[in-house]
Amino acid sequence: MQINGHTELIAHLGHPTHAFKAPMIYNPYFASIGVNAVVVPMGCRPESYPLVLRGLFTLDNIRGALVTMPHKVSTVGLLDVATPTVQVAGACNAVKRDAEGRLVGDMFDGEGFVRGLRRKGLALAGARALVVGCGGVGCAIAASLAAAGVGALALFDTQAQSADDLAGRLRTHYPAITVTTGVKDPDGFDLVVNATPLGMNPGDPLPVDVARLAPGTFVGEVVMKTEMTAFLVAAQARGCRVQIGTDMLFEQIPAYLEFFGFPTTTPEELRAVARLEY
Amino acid sequence: MQINGHTELIAHLGHPTHAFKAPMIYNPYFASIGVNAVVVPMGCRPESYPLVLRGLFTLDNIRGALVTMPHKVSTVGLLDVATPTVQVAGACNAVKRDAEGRLVGDMFDGEGFVRGLRRKGLALAGARALVVGCGGVGCAIAASLAAAGVGALALFDTQAQSADDLAGRLRTHYPAITVTTGVKDPDGFDLVVNATPLGMNPGDPLPVDVARLAPGTFVGEVVMKTEMTAFLVAAQARGCRVQIGTDMLFEQIPAYLEFFGFPTTTPEELRAVARLEY
Numbered sequence: 001m002q003i004n005g006h007t008e009l010i011a012h013l014g015h016p017t018h019a020f021k022a023p024m025i026y027n028p029y030f031a032s033i034g035v036n037a038v039v040v041p042m043g044c045r046p047e048s049y050p051l052v053l054r055g056l057f058t059l060d061n062i063r064g065a066l067v068t069m070p071h072k073v074s075t076v077g078l079l080d081v082a083t084p085t086v087q088v089a090g091a092c093n094a095v096k097r098d099a100e101g102r103l104v105g106d107m108f109d110g111e112g113f114v115r116g117l118r119r120k121g122l123a124l125a126g127a128r129a130l131v132v133g134c135g136g137v138g139c140a141i142a143a144s145l146a147a148a149g150v151g152a153l154a155l156f157d158t159q160a161q162s163a164d165d166l167a168g169r170l171r172t173h174y175p176a177i178t179v180t181t182g183v184k185d186p187d188g189f190d191l192v193v194n195a196t197p198l199g200m201n202p203g204d205p206l207p208v209d210v211a212r213l214a215p216g217t218f219v220g221e222v223v224m225k226t227e228m229t230a231f232l233v234a235a236q237a238r239g240c241r242v243q244i245g246t247d248m249l250f251e252q253i254p255a256y257l258e259f260f261g262f263p264t265t266t267p268e269e270l271r272a273v274a275r276l277e278y
Numbered sequence: 279m280q281i282n283g284h285t286e287l288i289a290h291l292g293h294p295t296h297a298f299k300a301p302m303i304y305n306p307y308f309a310s311i312g313v314n315a316v317v318v319p320m321g322c323r324p325e326s327y328p329l330v331l332r333g334l335f336t337l338d339n340i341r342g343a344l345v346t347m348p349h350k351v352s353t354v355g356l357l358d359v360a361t362p363t364v365q366v367a368g369a370c371n372a373v374k375r376d377a378e379g380r381l382v383g384d385m386f387d388g389e390g391f392v393r394g395l396r397r398k399g400l401a402l403a404g405a406r407a408l409v410v411g412c413g414g415v416g417c418a419i420a421a422s423l424a425a426a427g428v429g430a431l432a433l434f435d436t437q438a439q440s441a442d443d444l445a446g447r448l449r450t451h452y453p454a455i456t457v458t459t460g461v462k463d464p465d466g467f468d469l470v471v472n473a474t475p476l477g478m479n480p481g482d483p484l485p486v487d488v489a490r491l492a493p494g495t496f497v498g499e500v501v502m503k504t505e506m507t508a509f510l511v512a513a514q515a516r517g518c519r520v521q522i523g524t525d526m527l528f529e530q531i532p533a534y535l536e537f538f539g540f541p542t543t544t545p546e547e548l549r550a551v552a553r554l555e556y
Contacts, residue, residue, distance in 0.1 A: 002553060003305055005298035005319050017339060020283035027281055040318050041283050043338030055333030060321030061295060275280060 008037040008061050010260065013052065014068035017041040022066050025253060025274040032273045033263055037063055046070055053078055057097055064096040064260045072107075072136060079105040088143035088169045091136055094259050106259055109137055110144025112252025113193070113220060116243050116267075118148075119251070122191065122218050126151040129191040132184050132207045134162040137222050138195030142166055145191075146174045153177055156184035187212045192235075193220045199229035206231050215239030222248060286315040286339050288538065291330065292346035295319040300344050303531060303552040310551045311541055315341055324348055331356055335375055342374040342538045350385075350414060357383040366421035366447045369414055372537050384537055387415055388422025390530025391471070391498060394521050394545075396426075397529070400469065400496050404429040407469040410462050410485045412440040415500050416473030420444055423469075424452045431455055434462035465490045470513075471498045477507035484509050493517030500526060 012022050026039040044052045049071050056062050067075050072091040076082060079092060080102035086092045092105035117124065127150045131142045134157035142153055153170060155163040163181040170179045186192045186208045194207040200223055210231070213219065219235035224245035232242045250267035257264040290300050304317040322330045327349050334340050345353050350369035354360055357370065358380035364370045370383035395402065405428045409420045412435035420431055431448060433441040441459040448457045464470040464486045472485040478501055488509070491497065497513035502523035510520045528545035535542040 003301040003316065003318065005295040005301070007301070007319055009318060009320065015338065017283040023281040023283070023285070038281065038316075038318065040281065040287060040316065041285055041339060042287065045336065045338070048333065048336035051329070052333040052336060055326065055330040058323065058326035058330060060293065060323070061319060 003038055004036070006036050008063040009056075009059065010037060010039045010063050011056050011065040012039050012041045012068070013044050013049070013065055013071055014041075015043050015045055015070060017043040020068070021249070021276060024276050025250075025270055028273040028275050029253075029265065029270055030262075033265075035262060037262070039066065044071065046074065049074060050078055053095070053103075057095075057103060062097070064094065066256065067093045067095060075105060079103050081105070083107070084173050085110065085140075085143045085147055088146060088166075088173050089136075089140040090166075090169065091140060094256055096260060107140055107143065108252040108255045108259070109248065110140035110142070110147075111255045112248040112250070113141045113222075113243070114144045114148045115251040115255065116247035117191070117218065117220065119267075120218075120241065120243060122241075124148040124150055124191075127190040128152040128154075128188065129193065130154040130156070130184065130186055130189045130208075131193045131195055132156045133194065133196030133222075134159075134166045135195070138193070139166050141193055141195055141220075141222070142170060146170055146177055150177060150191075153179050154183060154189070155179065155181045184208050185212055186210075186217060187214065189217055191218045191220065193222070194229075194231050195222050197223065199223035199231055200225050204230070206234060210234040210238060213238045213240055218243070221245045224249065281316055282314070284314050286341040287334075287337065288315060288317045288341050289334050289343040290317050290319045290346070291322050291327070291343055291349055292319075293321050293323050293348060295321040298346070299527070299554060300531075302554050303528075303548055306551040306553050307531075307543065307548055308540075311543075313540060315540070317344065322349065324352065327352060328356055331373070331381075335373075335381060340375070342372065344534070345371045345373060353383060357381050359383070361385070362451050363388065363418075363421045363425055366424060366444075366451050367414075367418040368444075368447065369418060372534055374538060385418055385421065386530040386533045386537070387526065388418035388420070388425075389533045390526040390528070391419045391500075391521070392422045392426045393529040393533065394525035395469070395496065395498065397545075398496075398519065398521060400519075402426040402428055402469075405468040406430040406432075406466065407471065408432040408434070408462065408464055408467045408486075409471045409473055410434045411472065411474035411500075412437075412444045413473070416471070417444050419471055419473055419498075419500070420448060424448055424455055428455060428469075431457050432461060432467070433457065433459045462486050463490055464488075464495060465492065467495055469496045469498065471500070472507075472509050473500050475501065477501035477509055478503050482508070484512060488512040488516060491516045491518055496521070499523045502527065 075092040353370040498521040
């Protein structure tokens with residue numbers, strides 16, 4: 001990759017930046033296909049974020065922004081156009097200018113999760129899904145499951161208000177979906193998602209009672225610290241098909257690439273070119 | 279060079295960006311010495327420049343900014359601290375934050391020119407110099423010649439007011455230097471500088487009457503379009519030592535590197551690693 005006066009810029013906005021992975025995935029990919037663009041980490045504090053975002057999107061060579069912690073929620077209020085997924089998720093992780101100069105935002109965390117499920121052959125139309133954990137990532141996954149056409153969504157969070165707020169947004173945007181809250185019994189679902197941080201630390205309890213998991217239930221995970229978390233191991237032992245946490249990351253990148261208007265590719269190709277070991 | 283979450287950012291601010299050379303010099307250099315920093319072109323229009331500059335300097339990983347056309351003059355008014363060179367030149371091409379968070383600017387176009395002269399063995403203390411052309415680059419060279427201790431500066435511009443304004447700023451900051459304007463006869467100078475665009479186009483007249491150049495006079499050039507401009511060829515034929523235009527570019531980069539606090543190097547090393555052919 002050689003940066004020059006024709007290089008387009010994708011700002012990767014978050015704070016802190018040290019754990020950023022996107023530059024080591026996108027930039028080798030761009031180099032591999034001869035696209036003159038670069039993802040640049042920008043360590044931006046919350047108090048200056050509106051100023052930074054506004055300034056960056058006046059640049060001629062800005063192609064877009066990847067938005068991460070702690071800016072995903074505050075970005076929503078800075079957009080001119082927000083997709084339904086952004087509105088339901090209450091968060092945004094991708095920003096671009098459209099042809100009219102408007103700031104357009106979308107949210108691909110949940111889309112990555114859903115794409116992973118689809119590529120593993122899970123039919124989502126009319127499916128019954130349980131999402132445990134209604135923080136940022138849980139809201140994003142619920143929003144994308146709704147957009148994918150599930151028939152029923154059960155939401156659980158130890159902070160009941162979070163689940164209820166998300167349920168309200170889902171009912172507003174997707175009145176045809178049956179939305180319930182307050183229960184995390186995994187029995188009877190086509191899909192069960194751990195969207196809590198449980199599994200990050202050794203000795204964490206499992207997010208749901210795996211003894212109640214049926215073998216036909218698909219189990220998805222958001223924790224990326226280890227590929228096979230204790231929850232996924234237990235689910236697999238019950239006969240369930242599973243999706244690991246990093247699938248969400250690699251599956252969402254093609255969605256991002258389409259959003260920004262770049263040639264897209266498969267998660268496998270991205271995993272092959274990524275230089276995450278650096 | 280692999281950009282990751284620890285990469286420091288140097289914004290290269292100008293408009294348009296297409297002819298930018300700095301990314302193809304700095305980035306291969308940083309890679310060659312293992313410095314995790316990247317120069318990123320940012321096409322910034324004048325009306326949004328103050329916003330962009332302010333926003334960028336709130337970022338945690340901003341190391342500094344390289345400023346070029348059309349922002350060198352307007353930057354001066356946005357600084358908290360301006361060096362005498364910036365004040366005399368009326369322009370700034372390098373910005374950083376200091377330890378107190380102040381925006382500090384310096385100007386290295388003229389410094390590059392002066393470093394080139396020094397490395398060619400020209401003694402500047404007390405020297406008599408003629409600068410023809412008092413636009414941006416002429417002002418910058420005059421400011422750096424003054425800082426380098428010349429004894430007399432003669433300034434000429436077809437727009438007399440430009441030369442007179444520069445003379446006024448020089449007299450304020452360097453009262454010991456004899457500053458004159460209005461004459462471009464190169465006779466009797468230790469150094470004659472073409473700081474006009476003459477030489478950019480075939481058939482341009484020479485900037486001064488070369489028949490009046492003494493062999494002991496050193497002749498410098500700012501035009502970079504060809505290495506040996508007609509003016510330099512004529513001066514060399516008179517027996518003068520000369521400095522080509524791109525020396526100013528490569529000689530100023532070590533000054534920039536010092537300003538930003540990076541390990542510095544020689545212009546030769548920079549020319550060797552640069553990938554300008556891209």
